[in-house]
Amino acid sequence: MVYVDDLILIGNDHSMIQHTKETLHTTFKIKDFGELKYFLGIEFARSNRGILMHQRKYALELIADMRLAGAKTITIPMVSSNSEDLVLEDPTGYHKLIGTLLYLTTTRSDQTLLLLCKV
Template identity: 40%
Template sequence: MDVHNTFLHGDLTEEVYMKPPPGYFTNDEKKSLSDNSLFFFDKGGVRINILIYVDDMIVTSNSNEALTIFKGYLATCLKMKDLGPLKYLLGIEVSRSSQGFYLNQRKYALEIVADTGLLGCKPNAFPLEQNHNLALSKTPLLPAPEPYRRLLGRLIYLVATRPDLAYCVHFLAQFMKSPREAHWEAALRV
């Protein structure tokens, strides 16, 4: 679901609490302890999960009837649009099959490759050369480190669905302060 974000451009006339207001206490725990943006309702065998990111919301339930009622309730409280079954969230594509869910960032990865000008290049069999000695590199410092930092930041986000790249991306991230030409070439290889 998408909440229309007019509140981002409006003036607030009411008091907003960043913490529960004084005197408000509840023994009913509805928030996940591991993720502050995940909320759930569990009563009488019905479970509703809500994951919120700014003005986007994923709502799931084990009951279609409860889900319909809850979405209807939300629509009375806020101006929102039901986008149907989840397809994309934060640049991650969500596909369903009989075996479960599949997450990928194919479009995002292609954007990275295109932005670096490597769209027509052949892929490498492995992302980082063995015995690379990048920590000892004496190649010239990059005159402008920003493209390296941008590329590494984007690769760090790509690791969410490509854990096989985690080691080399995080290894290269240690050179963000003063990247050298060898580090740039290694990042392009990834």
């Protein structure tokens, strides 16, 4: 998997992975961060049953960044008025929150990224 300048090598042949890293190192400056633990907001936890991928840390950071830790739920989270004077002065924080929530919900690690494979 490649994302901009980040690369994940996976496989069950450790010598082939090592050879690939050495080949890449001859052409590019690379850093080996060891066993995969966190990538693009997704945490990886290994067990004898397989690899569990989740976004707990990402979600907690979102809650902290948006200062929502003490927020209380309400039945209707939106203003139910047709008033046009409810425009945000600076929508930047709102845009960031929506973008982050979209990323969190489209990756859906709780349902789509659970891998149960032998490690």
